[in-house]
Amino acid sequence: MTNIREIAKIAGVSIATVSRSLRHPDKVSEKTRQKVIEAMETYEYRPNMMAHNFRSTRSYKLLVLVPNLANPFFATLIRGLEDYAQKRGYSVLLGDTRDEVQNERIYLDLINSKQADGVIQLTPYSPEESLVPDHLPIVGAAGCEGTPYPSVRIDNTEAAKTVTDYLISQGHRRIGVISGLRDNRHTMDRLRGYRQSLEEAGIEFDKSLVIEGEFTMASGQMAANQVLMMDEKPTALFCMNDDMAIAAMQTLKSNGVRVPEDISVAGFDNIEYSKYTDPPLTTIDQPAMEIGRMAAKQLITLIEDGELPQNRFVLPYEFIVRESVRSLT
Amino acid sequence: MTNIREIAKIAGVSIATVSRSLRHPDKVSEKTRQKVIEAMETYEYRPNMMAHNFRSTRSYKLLVLVPNLANPFFATLIRGLEDYAQKRGYSVLLGDTRDEVQNERIYLDLINSKQADGVIQLTPYSPEESLVPDHLPIVGAAGCEGTPYPSVRIDNTEAAKTVTDYLISQGHRRIGVISGLRDNRHTMDRLRGYRQSLEEAGIEFDKSLVIEGEFTMASGQMAANQVLMMDEKPTALFCMNDDMAIAAMQTLKSNGVRVPEDISVAGFDNIEYSKYTDPPLTTIDQPAMEIGRMAAKQLITLIEDGELPQNRFVLPYEFIVRESVRSLT
DNA sequence: GTGAAAGCGCTAACAT
DNA sequence: ATGTTAGCGCTTTCAC
Numbered sequence: 001m002t003n004i005r006e007i008a009k010i011a012g013v014s015i016a017t018v019s020r021s022l023r024h025p026d027k028v029s030e031k032t033r034q035k036v037i038e039a040m041e042t043y044e045y046r047p048n049m050m051a052h053n054f055r056s057t058r059s060y061k062l063l064v065l066v067p068n069l070a071n072p073f074f075a076t077l078i079r080g081l082e083d084y085a086q087k088r089g090y091s092v093l094l095g096d097t098r099d100e101v102q103n104e105r106i107y108l109d110l111i112n113s114k115q116a117d118g119v120i121q122l123t124p125y126s127p128e129e130s131l132v133p134d135h136l137p138i139v140g141a142a143g144c145e146g147t148p149y150p151s152v153r154i155d156n157t158e159a160a161k162t163v164t165d166y167l168i169s170q171g172h173r174r175i176g177v178i179s180g181l182r183d184n185r186h187t188m189d190r191l192r193g194y195r196q197s198l199e200e201a202g203i204e205f206d207k208s209l210v211i212e213g214e215f216t217m218a219s220g221q222m223a224a225n226q227v228l229m230m231d232e233k234p235t236a237l238f239c240m241n242d243d244m245a246i247a248a249m250q251t252l253k254s255n256g257v258r259v260p261e262d263i264s265v266a267g268f269d270n271i272e273y274s275k276y277t278d279p280p281l282t283t284i285d286q287p288a289m290e291i292g293r294m295a296a297k298q299l300i301t302l303i304e305d306g307e308l309p310q311n312r313f314v315l316p317y318e319f320i321v322r323e324s325v326r327s328l329t
Numbered sequence: 330m331t332n333i334r335e336i337a338k339i340a341g342v343s344i345a346t347v348s349r350s351l352r353h354p355d356k357v358s359e360k361t362r363q364k365v366i367e368a369m370e371t372y373e374y375r376p377n378m379m380a381h382n383f384r385s386t387r388s389y390k391l392l393v394l395v396p397n398l399a400n401p402f403f404a405t406l407i408r409g410l411e412d413y414a415q416k417r418g419y420s421v422l423l424g425d426t427r428d429e430v431q432n433e434r435i436y437l438d439l440i441n442s443k444q445a446d447g448v449i450q451l452t453p454y455s456p457e458e459s460l461v462p463d464h465l466p467i468v469g470a471a472g473c474e475g476t477p478y479p480s481v482r483i484d485n486t487e488a489a490k491t492v493t494d495y496l497i498s499q500g501h502r503r504i505g506v507i508s509g510l511r512d513n514r515h516t517m518d519r520l521r522g523y524r525q526s527l528e529e530a531g532i533e534f535d536k537s538l539v540i541e542g543e544f545t546m547a548s549g550q551m552a553a554n555q556v557l558m559m560d561e562k563p564t565a566l567f568c569m570n571d572d573m574a575i576a577a578m579q580t581l582k583s584n585g586v587r588v589p590e591d592i593s594v595a596g597f598d599n600i601e602y603s604k605y606t607d608p609p610l611t612t613i614d615q616p617a618m619e620i621g622r623m624a625a626k627q628l629i630t631l632i633e634d635g636e637l638p639q640n641r642f643v644l645p646y647e648f649i650v651r652e653s654v655r656s657l658t
Numbered sequence: 659g660t661g662a663a664a665g666c667g668c669t670a671a672c673a674t
Numbered sequence: 675a676t677g678t679t680a681g682c683g684c685t686t687t688c689a690c
Binding site for chain 3: 675676677678679680681682683684685686687688689690
Binding site for chain 3: 381
C-alpha cells in the first residue's frame with residue numbers, strides 16, 4: 001500500500017511536492033519532478049483516487065440514466081458517451097431505469113451522495129414526471145424538443161416528416177403509424193412531423209391509422225396484429241423505432257402479408273439489426289455514437305465550467321433508403 | 330452543505346453517535362436514534378459517500394468489462410448484474426473494451442486507483458492475453474471452461490452439442506459452422522461440442538465446413554457469402570451466436586437461398602431479435618439476466634468475504650426450437 | 659521552488 | 675450508551 005508519504009520519503013521531498021508533481025507539474029522544478037516520477041515508477045505508485053476525489057469534491061463519474069440498455073440504440077449511444085468520457089478522465093455509472101420514474105429517484109441519489117458529478121438522461125423529458133433537482137448538472141441525449149436543460153438530439157419532427165414525405169413520394173396515401181406511448185415526447189414530436197407531411201400533401205389525418213406501441217418489439221408485434229385486423233389496411237407503416245418495425249415486419253410476413261409488396265414499412269434509429277432484416281429496413285439514422293460523445297462533452301463542460309455557451313445541440317440525421325418500402329407509382 | 334457535524338449539533342449528540350445511528354443502529358439507544366433521524370430528515374442530510382467510501386476503503390463500485398455493449402446479449406446480462414448490484418448497495422461502472430486487451434488495462438487502473446472494488450469480465454478468458462493482477466476480486470460471466478477465477482456460465486460445449494444433435498436428428502449430415510475467432514475460448518468450447526456430436530453420429534469432421542467469423546453481424550454476412558460460393562453447400566449452419574446467424578440468414582435469403590428449405594440455420598444466445606427474424610431462429614437460450622445477477626452476487630461475496638465457497642457456477646441453458654431448421658426426413 | 663501544517667467528512671478505537 | 679479523538683490519503687494555503 002504505497003502512498004504519497006512513502007513516495008515523498010523515497011524522493012526526499014515533502015508530500016506537497018509529490019502532490020504538485022502530479023497536479024501542477026509546472027509549479028515544480030524539472031529536476032525534482034524527475035526524482036518524484038522515478039520514485040513513483042519504481043514503487044508502482046497509484047494515487048488513491050478515493051482520497052483524491054474526496055479531497056477535490058469531484059467523483060469524476062457520470063451517471064447515465066437509460067430506460068432500457070438492451071435497446072442497441074441506447075447501448076451504442078452509451079458506447080460513444082463512454083469513449084469520450086474516458087478520454088477526459090471520467091467513468092460512467094450505469095442506471096437502467098426500466099422506464100420507471102421511481103427508479104430514477106434511486107439513481108439520482110448517487111448525485112446527492114456525491115458519487116457522481118452529473119447525469120446524462122436518455123429518457124425524453126416529461127414535464128409531469130420529471131424530478132430533476134435544481135442546479136443538478138444534467139444533459140439530455142437523444143431527447144425531445146422543449147427539454148428544460150441542455151440536450152443533444154436530432155430534429156425528431158423533421159426526421160419523421162422526412163420519412164413520411166418519402167412514403168408519400170412513393171405514392172402512399174394511407175400511411176399507418178406505430179407510435180410510442182401517447183404521452184411520450186418522442187411520440188409527440190414524431191407524430192407532429194408525420195402530420196405536417198400529410199397536411200402539406202393534402203392528405204387528411206386519420207387517427208384510426210395511429211396505433212399506440214411502447215417502443216418495444218412485443219408492442220410492435222401487437223400493433224402489427226391490429227393492422228392485420230383492419231378492414232382497410234394502410235399501404236405503408238411508419239414505425240417510430242426500429243425495434244417495433246422489425247417486430248411488425250416479421251408479424252406481417254408470418255401472417256402472409258408481404259413486405260414491401262403488400263405493406264411497406266419504415267423505421268427509426270438505424271440500429272445495426274435493421275440492415276439485416278428481410279427486406280432490409282428503410283429508416284432514419286440517428287448518429288448514436290456522436291450524440292453520446294457530444295452529450296458527454298457538454299456534461300463535462302457543464303460540470304467543470306458551471307455553464308454552457310449553448311443549450312441545444314441538434315445533430316444531423318440521415319435518411320437510409322433500403323428495401324422495405326415499395327413504390328406505388 | 331449539511332454534514333455530519335451539523336446534524337450532531339442539531340440533535341445535541343456527538344458526531345460519533347450520528348455515524349453510529351447510520352452504520353450500527355443497534356449500538357444506539359432508540360431514543361437518541363430517533364432524534365438523530367429526525368434531524369437528518371429535516372435538514373435533508375445525505376452522507377457524503379465520497380468521505381464514507383474513502384474512510385471505509387470501499388468504493389461500492391463494480392467494474393464490468395464488456396467487449397461490445399451493442400450486443401444485446403451482453404446488455405441484457407448487464408441489466409441483471411446491475412439490478413442485483415443495486416440491491417446490495419453497489420453501482421456498476423462501465424468498461425467497453427471493444428475487444429482490445431489494451432483497453433482492459435486502462436479500465437483495470439480503476440481498480441488500482443481504488444475507484445472500483447472488483448470486476449466482472451465478460452470476455453472469455455484467454456491465457457495468452459489475460460492481464461489479471463493477483464488478488465484482484467474478479468468473476469467471469471458467460472465465460473468459458475478453464476477460467477482460472479470464479480465464473481458464472483452455461484456449459485458451452487454441451488449446448489453446442491445439443492444444437493448439433495438436433496440438426497443431426499433432423500436428418501442433416503453436412504453441417505456447416507460459422508464460428509468466432511479461432512483462438513476465442515467460446516469458439517473452442519462450442520466447436521468441441523459440435524465435433525463430439527458429429528463423432529457420436531459417426532459423421533466425419535470436415536474442417537472446410539467451419540468458417541471463421543468474429544461474433545459480429547458483418548462477419549456473419551461474410552461467412553454466409555463464403556457458404557454461397559461453396560460447391561457442395563451444407564444443408565444446415567450452426568452459428569456460434571445470434572448476431573452472426575441473423576446476418577447469415579439474411580445474406581443467404583437475399584441471394585436466393587431459402588431458409589430453412591435450402592439451408593437450415595441455428596444460432597446461440599437467444600437475444601430478443603432472434604424471435605423476430607424470418608423465419609424465427611432456432612437457438613440456445615443463455616439465461617443472460619440470471620448470469621448477470623449471479624455474477625454480481627458472487628463478486629460482492631468475494632469482495633466482502635474475501636473468498637467464495639465455490640468457483641464454478643454452471644447455469645442451465647434452454648434449447649429453443651423455432652422455425653429456422655427444417656427436417657430432411 | 660519547496661515544506662509545514664491544516665483540514666476535507668467520516669469511522670472506529672478508546673475512554674467514560 | 676455516548677463522547678473524545680486520531681487519522682484515512684490527499685490538496686492547498688501560507689511561510690520561507
